[in-house]
Amino acid sequence: MGKKIPKQQSIDMQQLADMAGVSKSTVSRALSDSSVVNKRTKEKILELANKHHFVMNETARSLRLQRSNMICLVLMHDVELGAHLSDPFFLRMVGCVVDSLAKSGHDLALYHKPLETADEFRATRVYRQCDGTIFIGQGMIHEELNKLASHEKPIVVWGADLPERNYRVVGTDNIMGGKQATQHLLNQGCRRIAFFGDVRKPELALRHEGYTSALREADIEVDSSLQLAPPMERHAADQIIDNFIKSKKDIDGIVCCSDMLAATAISSLHEHGIEVPSQVAVTGYDDLEIGTRLRPALTTVSQNIQAGGEQLVQKMMALLAGKQIRDSIRESSLVVRKSSLRDGK
Numbered sequence: 001m002g003k004k005i006p007k008q009q010s011i012d013m014q015q016l017a018d019m020a021g022v023s024k025s026t027v028s029r030a031l032s033d034s035s036v037v038n039k040r041t042k043e044k045i046l047e048l049a050n051k052h053h054f055v056m057n058e059t060a061r062s063l064r065l066q067r068s069n070m071i072c073l074v075l076m077h078d079v080e081l082g083a084h085l086s087d088p089f090f091l092r093m094v095g096c097v098v099d100s101l102a103k104s105g106h107d108l109a110l111y112h113k114p115l116e117t118a119d120e121f122r123a124t125r126v127y128r129q130c131d132g133t134i135f136i137g138q139g140m141i142h143e144e145l146n147k148l149a150s151h152e153k154p155i156v157v158w159g160a161d162l163p164e165r166n167y168r169v170v171g172t173d174n175i176m177g178g179k180q181a182t183q184h185l186l187n188q189g190c191r192r193i194a195f196f197g198d199v200r201k202p203e204l205a206l207r208h209e210g211y212t213s214a215l216r217e218a219d220i221e222v223d224s225s226l227q228l229a230p231p232m233e234r235h236a237a238d239q240i241i242d243n244f245i246k247s248k249k250d251i252d253g254i255v256c257c258s259d260m261l262a263a264t265a266i267s268s269l270h271e272h273g274i275e276v277p278s279q280v281a282v283t284g285y286d287d288l289e290i291g292t293r294l295r296p297a298l299t300t301v302s303q304n305i306q307a308g309g310e311q312l313v314q315k316m317m318a319l320l321a322g323k324q325i326r327d328s329i330r331e332s333s334l335v336v337r338k339s340s341l342r343d344g345k
Contacts, residue, residue, distance in 0.1 A: 011052045019052070020045050071316060072109045072130035073097055074121075076137030087232070088288045089258065089305070093136050093158065096309025104317050106131075115139070118147040127153070131320055134312050135159070138202050154319035156312050160202035161329050168319075170311045170328045174203050177301040177332035178210025181255045181283040184299065184334055186218050188281050188342045190253030196241065196265065197257030198229040204257045207285065211255050226251065232258050242268045252280055253340075259284035259291045262298055266339065281340040296338035303332065 011019075017027045022041065030037045030045040037045075048054070075090050094110070101108050109126045118141075121127055131153065138145060138159035149155050149167035157169045185193050195211050197204040212222045228244050230237035241261070245251075245268045256262035262284030269276050276282055276296060284291055284300035291298035307330070315325045 011054050013054070016045065016049055016052065016054050019048050068107075068129050068131055069105065070107045070109050070130045071101055071313075072111055072126050072133040074111045074115060074133060074135045076135060076139035076141075077112065077114050088260065088290055089286050090136060092288060092305050093309055096306050097134060097136075097313060100310045100313035104313060106317075116141060116144070118144040118151075121148065122151065132156070132316050134316055138162070140200055142202060154316065156315045156319070158308060158312060160206050161327060162202055168315060168325055168327055170308055170315065171203070172303045172308075172330050172332045174206035174332070175210040175213070177285060177303075177334075178207030178255065179214045180210070180332060180334040181285070181299075181301055182211045182214035183218075184336065184340060185253040185255065185281050185283065186214060186220075188253070188277070188340060190281055190342075191220060192223075192226065192251045193253035193255060194226040194228065194244070194248065194251045195255050195257075196228050196230055196261045198231065199227075200229075207255075207257050230261060230264075232261065237261060237264050238268075241265055242271070245269060245272060245274070254280060254282045256282065256284050259286045259288045259298060259300055262300070262339070263290060263294055266294055266296075266298070277338065277340050277342050281342055283334075283340050287335050291335075291337070294339065299337045299340035300335050301332050302335050304330065 013024050013027055017024045020027065020041075022045070026037060026041065027045055030042045031049070073094065075094070077087075077090075098108055109130055111121075111124070111126050115121055127133065133148075133153065133155045135145065135155060135157040138157060142162055142165070145155065145157060146164075146166050155167050157167055159169050159171050160174055161169060161171065182193060193211075193215070195208055197207060199205040199208045208227070215222050226248070228240065230240040237260075241264050245265070254262070254265050256265055262282050265282055266276050269280055269282070274280055282298070284298045285303075286305070287300045287302035291300050311328050315328070318325045
């Protein structure tokens, strides 16, 4: 028989600190990538940790830091509708956040009950157990989010850049997105352009601002009768959109605040024998996969949800490490497909 190779033994944090000639607290900070420890010391500690098979005791570390390594994700659904996890936008964003959290070594607690007040949320078990909270959307509770941000646990929000805000946001330029979609329809010859979106919600209000800005720049009067506020959930929006299309036979374009609303609009137009895009051109928002499967394929405003989910997690990790972070409002981009292209323009 060959000679038995002895099993390599791992070392503990005190032994690692002794080897590096630093304190245990410095080792802990270095392994957490703290900015307090200089680069050379970090590299030395990491090299020794790898060489001697150091394994962080995550349970002890969490207890010491009073951390659970759990992040709560809140989906800001319509309170009136309740929770709708089937919404493709939420599903896509949840997937991106989960993937990014897994890379950071954190677990996810999903909270999908419609949220109305900060006090209500702070009383929940999931808030008490989590290290921080990521919100997907601001809903209509901007002031409640401000209250929540004043407490000790950090929050990061996917949403709009609102004034008098004391929490950090990740999102896209919603005014630009609404304007891009409307200007595109104007360039296609549309003049009676409807807007589908509930302007009580900050992101949608900004998209509406872009819509009205584009119309005014084209010397077209903003007609409030062409503005519809369906819920951002397809089945709840079906009848509302259908009734609108039956009553507005003179529209030639629709700017929708989500791809799901656009899908409902296209379906309703087809039901009433109205051709898309030759009679009514349609744009969506979000650039979800469903848009490529519609017939005709959907012109939409991309928010780059993948990058958005990653940035939400990156900013949360930075806050937990005690770092200062900035908002991230990226430019939107129009993805042109057949649902809006008229007469070869």
